[in-house]
Structure formats: structure tokens, C-alpha cells
Amino acid sequence: MPRRPRPASRRRRATVLALTAVGSLLALGAPTGLASAAPADPGPAKISATPRAGSAPVTLSPSRRTSLLKSAQTASGATAQRLGLGAQEKLVVKDVVQDADGTTHTRYERTYAGLPVLGGDLVVHLRNGRTTVSKATGATLAVPSLTPKLAASTATGKALAAARHGKVTGAETERAPRLVVWAGTGRPVLAWETVVEGVQADGTPSELQVVTDATSGKEILAAEKVHTGSGTGQYSGSVSVGSTPSGSTYQLVDPDRANQRTYDLNQGTSGTGTLFTDDNDVWGDGTPANRQTAGVDVAFGAAATWDYFKDVHGRNGIRNDGVAAYSRAHYGNSYVNAFWQDSCFCMTYGDGSGNTHPLTSLDVAAHEMSHGVTSATANLTYSGESGGLNEATSDIFAAAVEFDAGLTADVPDYLVGEKIDINGNGTPLRYMDKPSKDGSSRDYWSSTLGSIDVHYSSGPANHFFYLLSEGSGAKTVNGVAYDSPTYDGQAVTGIGIENAAAIWYRALSTYMTSSTNYAGARTATLSAAADLFGAYSPTYLAVADAWAGINVGNRIALGVNLAPIADQISGIGQAVSLQVDAYTTNTGAGLGYEATGLPDGLSISPSGLITGTPTTLGTGDVTIKVTDSTGASVSDTFAWRIAYVYANATRVDIPDNGAAVESALTIEGRDGNASATASVYVNIVHTYRGDLTVDLVGPNGTVYSLLNRSGGSADNVDQTFTVDASAQPLNGTWKLRVQDRASIDVGYIQRWQLTP
Structure with missing residues (x-):
């Protein structure tokens, strides 16, 4: 699409020479503005919607941002108390975002007893006096000792x-x-x-x-922590770059973007090198032999990325603090890569194979600088599923910046590094419509996704973004043919790249945290879509459809939806609290709840909360019916067993490669023996379940093996086992016995439950 007109007060920019697609040299031309428009291609019909004005982020002045940060830090103690944090925990403000309707989203890091907490970040959302929170971890923050055993x-x-x-x-x-x-x-x-x-x-x-x-x-x-990527840097076309006069020369210092600077490293690998200068403010000649050519593409990429985040998302620079990052071209010798570093707050580009193919294209600049945006917001940990989302975020905004810039010479597409010939076959590095075409990336989420390289585990998120932007199936966009499949074989209708990018940016900056995984990203983007377009709007439903298209979560059916309710087991005389999870896609429609077959002593409230204390043993079917005010309804039936349930939730630490530990409970006043289908629920927190043996010990001393070092390197035991305990008397002391039989990993018994 054409770039929006720039204010007339902007300074004149320097004209550059450029190459055509086949590399022939063009004559010097007049200034053309920051970019030329790519050919329009509306493609298939999409869902059309306009984001809510109230949810748009406000561009904060430096003084206003400083004031909000200071105010939040002053109130951090009270905020920590309101969130129920422990006495040794403190909040440290990292950033604040304010919406047009006054809602604030304050991002905090945490400390514990003065120590930084990695993965303890959270975001506090304050809307109309109501506080909600997005946490990187729900775990209670406590450690047994602050004295390290390891030097x-x-x-x-x-x-x-x-x-x-x-x-x-x-x-x-x-x-x-x-x-x-x-x-x-x-x-x-x-x-x-x-x-x-x-x-x-x-x-x-x-x-x-x-x-x-x-x-x-x-x-x-x-x-x-050094994030790398690839692109091409000689095909931007005739563009403009920001420069500043300095005596009788000009410098590549962009006055309209906080003096972003572009340096020539002169094949060095450290320092900043020398600032690009020119005697007539006409930079480069479109060939790699001219050192300024790479500098032009670098400066243009930095400017286009700055403008995109500011004009589209209201973000004032990479860190949202108005401070410019700097760029370095001509790194190393035949270095085939480019990278972003938080430590120098800078972007660096190599010259490619033979120093003739600089990696300085627009998608490279946008990809790498978006790593800086991710670091300043959610700070997604660069490993596992969160690492894949980190990489995908950079690919997503690389595409968004390309479409926003609308270059004729580098037509916007959903390909990554499409003009680089690293593999010698002229193919892109990554394909967003079908990531597996690169030979390594995954198209869909699976439980093993977090174990592969983050550049390939990014595939499903890239696929999600393409589906959300353009929809599934065969189509041509800006002259490029795509054919995107879905995991469930059902079609997805796109919402356009502008709205898809708006949802991803809001999710990243407002709801995601350092530990967000794919399931968490679905939740974050649905929250963002609800803010921007309304819960259960067509755009919101499209987000759920796109996630289902990559095997993350389910599609949302039109009308009333009721989350499946698992079969329940409750103890007689023990309080019950079960919330029915239902919603309707009919805008503004209220919900009513009915329940038939509830165990004696239980009832359901108008809001769908089942409470009470069971009074009668037995098993029966319960049917929940939810109806909205339009008359649409849905039902679900499940079994509810009321039995004698005994539990112990006292924590018992498990020594590393040590003696067995036990957690006991005592049954009294019962007749006869236990059941042939006794149920044992075990919840053990441990970082390597394959180290563990877990046994149930009956009152007469009989040992029933529940787990014998199975499960490999997976974390935790959260499992229900069935045991034939019919030879055991009910009355007496039952024990859960756990032993760690290998070194390094440790854990503890959190809870176990017996239904004999």
C-alpha cells in the first residue's frame, strides 16, 4: 500500500541511485519521497473491521512517560500487596503503555530478597478502576535458601x-x-x-x-542474546534517507528520527567504525562496490522500521523512549548474516558471500530491529516455544514493515529473505504461508515444538499470522502465489495484514510475558482482539480460527459455547466450587444456566457457579444447559461421583538421589476393604520425573508401584492411577512413598489424594 504522506516540515532527504531487479544502473533522479508504492492487489475478500479508537495506544511525550513510570514505581509497594506478592518480593517498573481511553498497562520485573527474578515479570492492567494481571509464572515465589551450594x-x-x-x-x-x-x-x-x-x-x-x-x-x-537473520540490501529502489549537514559535508544522521546514525565498520568486528559522510548529499550508486550503497539501505531500513512502529502503533522508538538505535554496515569479511544486540542497542550487517551481497534489505532491518522491540516488551525467552514466538515476532513485523513501506523494487510479500541466495538456489529462507517448504520449519504446533531450533519453531506462528492476514487456500498477493493449508482442513478467512499486525503488537506489548508459549500466545491475541474489535466479533473469531488452523486450541462455534466439563469426583462433606465456562458469540446477549441431576447439597448460581457440600454417596449424570437471551442454547452431560475422598496437601521435599520420603493420611470409621478400582491422584513438582519411583503403601504394608522411573526428562507428575487395593482394609494409615534415584534434579510432593 502507499506510504502515508509525510508532514511538509520534514527536512529534505538525500537522493540515492538504485538498481533495477536485473542490476542495471539507473540515472540520477529527483527525490521521490521515502518509498514508491507497490502495485495494489486486493486479493480474496477478507473480514473488514476498524479497531476501536479507545484501545489505540497513545504516543506518550517523554515527560508524560517519565511521570507515569515514576508514579507506578512509587506505588509499587501497594501494587505488590494488592497482587498478593510475598513480603520479600518487590516490583521494578520496566515500561508503561496507555490507551486512548485511559487504560494503563504497566510492565514490571520482580526481585526476591533483593535478587533479580528471571521469569517473574508481569503486566498490571488498570481499566476503569479494575485491576487485572498477566503473569509470566503462577508459581509461588519462594526458595528454601539464599545461600548457593554451587560456587x-x-x-x-x-x-x-x-x-x-x-x-x-x-x-x-x-x-x-x-x-x-x-x-x-x-x-x-x-x-x-x-x-x-x-x-x-x-x-x-x-x-x-x-x-x-x-x-x-x-x-x-x-x-x-545476539539475534541473527538474513536479507538482501541492493534492491530497495530509489529511496530517501535522512542526513545532516556537517560543515562542507553531510552525515548519515537522521534528524527526524532521534538522530539515528549509520556507520561503516570497514570490515571490522568491534566498535562503531566511522560515520558515513558525503560531499554532495547524494549517496551510493546501487552497486556493492560503492560502500555507501549498503549504508543507504541500512539507513532506509532503520527509518522505515522507526516510522512503522511510530505511525502504526504509536511507539516512539525501539524502547518507546524516543532514543535511537544505531546501525553498522560492512561487518567482518564475507559475513553472511546480520544481527541485533541489546547490549549495544545496535543493528549490524555483513556484506555476504565475497563481500558482494550485503544483507541490508528492508526485511532484514525490520526483522532484527523488531528483536529490540520484543526485548523491550514481552522479552520472550530465546529458547523453547517462547524462543520460536520471539523469532516469529520479528518475521511478522518484517512483513508488516514491507507492506507499510510498499516499495516497487521490493514488492511486499510473506517471504523472509527472498532475495538472498545463501543456498545457491535463489529460494527464500522462510515461507509464512507454508513454513515447511524451507525443509526444516514446522507448519503446525506439536508437543515437541519447543525442542527444535527457534528459527524453525517459529514456523507455526508465522503460519498463524499468514492465515490471519490472508486466509487459507490458493491465492496471489502482489504477484506472489501462495497456498496455505490448515491443520483441521477447514478454511480460514483473513482479516488483512494491518489488523493482524495490530493484534499481534497489542498482544506482545500488553499481554505476553517472558515465558509465553503457543497456548499463551493464543490467549494473548484473543485478549488483544477483544480489546481492539470486541469479544466474539468476526475478527475475534478469525483469530481463534487461525490458531486452530495450526493446531492450537479450537475454533469458536457461532451461538452459545460451553467448555466441556470433565467427570467429577468430590468428597462427601467437602465443599465444592465449580465454575461453568460458557460464552455466546451473539453480541450483547446474556446467559442463563440450568443444571439437572446435581448431587444432593449442590446448586448452581445465575452466573454458572456450582457450590455446596455433597451429602449423599453415589454416582449420577449431571446435565448443564446454557441459554442466551436470543434463545440459542447448548448442553453438556458428565458424571459426578460423590465418594469418600482423602487428601494430604502438606509439602514434602524429595532429597536429590537420596532416601525415600513419605506422605501419610489416615482413614477411620470405615468398614470393609478398599475397592478393586481405588483411585490415587499424585501431584509432584520435579524437574526430571524419570528420576522418581512412586509407590502407594497400604495399611497392611503392601506396596503398589505407581511410577517406576518412567517419563524421561519431562517435568512433574500430575496423574491419576488406578489400583486394585481390594486386599487392603480401609481403616488405617495409607502412605505415598517417593524416592529420587538419580542426581541433579530435585522436587517435592505437592498433593496426593486417595479415593479407596
Whole structure:
């Protein structure tokens, strides 16, 4: 689409020479503005909607942003109390976003006893006096001791070994490890965080973040902080770049974008190099032999990315603080990559194979600089599923920036690095419509997705974004043919890239946290769609359809929807609280709830909450019917068993590779023996369930094996087992016996429950 006109007060920009698609040199032309429009291609019909004005982010002035940040930090103690955080926890404000309707979204990091908490970030949403929160972790923040068993020097050694294993050469640590609390996954633990610097196999600098359990010495995380990608830098067409006079020369310093600077590294690999200068403000000649050519593409990419985030999303720079990142061209010798570094807040580009194919295209700039936006917002951990979402976010905004710029010479598309010939066959690096066409990326989510390289686990999220933007099936957009499948074989109708990008940006900046996985991204984007277009609007439903198209969650049926209710087991005389989860896609329609067959002592409220205390043993079918005010209704039937249920929720720590521990409960006043189908529910928090043996011990001493070191490296035990305990008397003491039979990983019994 054509770029929006720029204000007349903007400074004159320097004209550049450019190449056509076949590389022939063009004559010097007059200024053309920041970009030329690509040919229009409306494509198939899409869902048309306009975001709600009240949900648009406000561009905050530096003074207003500072004021909001200061106010939030001043009130952080009260906020922590309101959220129910522990006495040793404190909140540290990271950023604040304000909507046009006055709603604020304040992003916090946490500390525990003065230690940074990795994976403890959260966002507090304040709307019309009501507070809600998005948390990276729901775990209670507590560690048994603040004294590490593992020495800092040992942690350094382990981190250096991890770097060498990851093919990082010249590995060294610039500073000593820092003691932190790791809360990214599982139970929070005391840990060492070490940053190892070096060089990756392809010549890219490395800043490897290694997190090591300070008690067991287990490596928790090894994540690269230098984010890399690819593109082409000689085909932007005739564009304009921001420059500033300096005496009798001009510098590539963009005065309209916080003085963004572009440097020539002169094939170096450190420092900033020299600022690009020119004697007549006419830069480059469109060939790689002219060093300014790469500088032009770099400066243009930085300007287009800055403008996109500011004009479209109201974001004032990468960190939303009005501060410019700088760019460095001509890195290394025949370096075939480009990268973003938070540590220098800068973007760096190599010159490609033979120093003749600079990786300086628009999609590269937008991809890499979007890593900076992700770091400043959700800060998605660069490993596992969150790492795939991190990479996908950069691909998503690379496409969005391309469409926003609308270059004729680099027609907007849903391909990544389409003009690079790294593999010698002229194919793109990634395909958003069908990611598996690159030979490595996944099209759909699966439980193994988090175990592959983040550049390939990004595939399903890229696929989601394409489906949401353009829809499924065969189509041609801007002259490029696509044919996007869906996991469930059902069609998805697109909503347009502008609205799809608006939803993703709001989800990233407002609802996602460092540990967000694919399921969490679905929740975040649905929340964003509800804010922007209304819950259960056609656009909202399209978001759910696109996620179902990559095997994440279900589609939302029109009319009344009722989440399936699992069969229930409740203890006689024990209080029950079960919320029926239902909603309607009929805008403004209220819901009514009916229940038949409820156990004696239970009832359902007008809001669908089932409460009470069961009074009678037995099993029966319960039917829930939900009807909205238009008359649409849906029902679900499930079994509800009222039995004698006994539980112990006292935590019992499991020593590492040590003696067995037990958790006991006592049954009294019962006659006869236990059932041949006794049910044992076990909830153990542990970082390697394959270490564990779990047994049920009956009152007469008989041992029933529930788990014998099965499950491999998966975390936790959250499982119900069936045991023939008919030889056991009901009365007496029953025990859950757990033993850790291997070193390194630790955990604890959180709860277990017996229905004999």
C-alpha cells in the first residue's frame, strides 16, 4: 500500500541511485519521497473491521512517560500487596503503555530478597478502576535458601563449557555470575546467571546467557542474546534517507528520527567504525562496490522500521523512549548474516558471500530491529516455544514493515529473505504461508515444538499470522502465489495484514510475558482482539480460527459455547466450587444456566457457579444447559461421583538421589476393604520425573508401584492411577512413598489424594 504522506516540515532527504531487479544502473533522479508504492492487489475478500479508537495506544511525550513510570514505581509497594506478592518480593517498573481511553498497562520485573527474578515479570492492567494481571509464572515465589551450594567459579566453568558445546569460540566472561532467582519454568530456584561472550560458528558475536541451578548445578537455560537473520540490501529502489549537514559535508544522521546514525565498520568486528559522510548529499550508486550503497539501505531500513512502529502503533522508538538505535554496515569479511544486540542497542550487517551481497534489505532491518522491540516488551525467552514466538515476532513485523513501506523494487510479500541466495538456489529462507517448504520449519504446533531450533519453531506462528492476514487456500498477493493449508482442513478467512499486525503488537506489548508459549500466545491475541474489535466479533473469531488452523486450541462455534466439563469426583462433606465456562458469540446477549441431576447439597448460581457440600454417596449424570437471551442454547452431560475422598496437601521435599520420603493420611470409621478400582491422584513438582519411583503403601504394608522411573526428562507428575487395593482394609494409615534415584534434579510432593 502507499506510504502515508509525510508532514511538509520534514527536512529534505538525500537522493540515492538504485538498481533495477536485473542490476542495471539507473540515472540520477529527483527525490521521490521515502518509498514508491507497490502495485495494489486486493486479493480474496477478507473480514473488514476498524479497531476501536479507545484501545489505540497513545504516543506518550517523554515527560508524560517519565511521570507515569515514576508514579507506578512509587506505588509499587501497594501494587505488590494488592497482587498478593510475598513480603520479600518487590516490583521494578520496566515500561508503561496507555490507551486512548485511559487504560494503563504497566510492565514490571520482580526481585526476591533483593535478587533479580528471571521469569517473574508481569503486566498490571488498570481499566476503569479494575485491576487485572498477566503473569509470566503462577508459581509461588519462594526458595528454601539464599545461600548457593554451587560456587560462582563453578557456575562460570559450566557456562564456558556450555558455550564451547554450542560452538562458540573465544568464550570468556566479562563479569562474574550474578545470583538470581529462576522462575521461568517449574518451581522457582536459586540460580547463577552468567553471560559468556565469544564468536559463533558463522562469525556472529555471541552473548550466551547461561542460567545454572545454584543448588544442583544443573543447566537451566542457555540462550543466545545476539539475534541473527538474513536479507538482501541492493534492491530497495530509489529511496530517501535522512542526513545532516556537517560543515562542507553531510552525515548519515537522521534528524527526524532521534538522530539515528549509520556507520561503516570497514570490515571490522568491534566498535562503531566511522560515520558515513558525503560531499554532495547524494549517496551510493546501487552497486556493492560503492560502500555507501549498503549504508543507504541500512539507513532506509532503520527509518522505515522507526516510522512503522511510530505511525502504526504509536511507539516512539525501539524502547518507546524516543532514543535511537544505531546501525553498522560492512561487518567482518564475507559475513553472511546480520544481527541485533541489546547490549549495544545496535543493528549490524555483513556484506555476504565475497563481500558482494550485503544483507541490508528492508526485511532484514525490520526483522532484527523488531528483536529490540520484543526485548523491550514481552522479552520472550530465546529458547523453547517462547524462543520460536520471539523469532516469529520479528518475521511478522518484517512483513508488516514491507507492506507499510510498499516499495516497487521490493514488492511486499510473506517471504523472509527472498532475495538472498545463501543456498545457491535463489529460494527464500522462510515461507509464512507454508513454513515447511524451507525443509526444516514446522507448519503446525506439536508437543515437541519447543525442542527444535527457534528459527524453525517459529514456523507455526508465522503460519498463524499468514492465515490471519490472508486466509487459507490458493491465492496471489502482489504477484506472489501462495497456498496455505490448515491443520483441521477447514478454511480460514483473513482479516488483512494491518489488523493482524495490530493484534499481534497489542498482544506482545500488553499481554505476553517472558515465558509465553503457543497456548499463551493464543490467549494473548484473543485478549488483544477483544480489546481492539470486541469479544466474539468476526475478527475475534478469525483469530481463534487461525490458531486452530495450526493446531492450537479450537475454533469458536457461532451461538452459545460451553467448555466441556470433565467427570467429577468430590468428597462427601467437602465443599465444592465449580465454575461453568460458557460464552455466546451473539453480541450483547446474556446467559442463563440450568443444571439437572446435581448431587444432593449442590446448586448452581445465575452466573454458572456450582457450590455446596455433597451429602449423599453415589454416582449420577449431571446435565448443564446454557441459554442466551436470543434463545440459542447448548448442553453438556458428565458424571459426578460423590465418594469418600482423602487428601494430604502438606509439602514434602524429595532429597536429590537420596532416601525415600513419605506422605501419610489416615482413614477411620470405615468398614470393609478398599475397592478393586481405588483411585490415587499424585501431584509432584520435579524437574526430571524419570528420576522418581512412586509407590502407594497400604495399611497392611503392601506396596503398589505407581511410577517406576518412567517419563524421561519431562517435568512433574500430575496423574491419576488406578489400583486394585481390594486386599487392603480401609481403616488405617495409607502412605505415598517417593524416592529420587538419580542426581541433579530435585522436587517435592505437592498433593496426593486417595479415593479407596
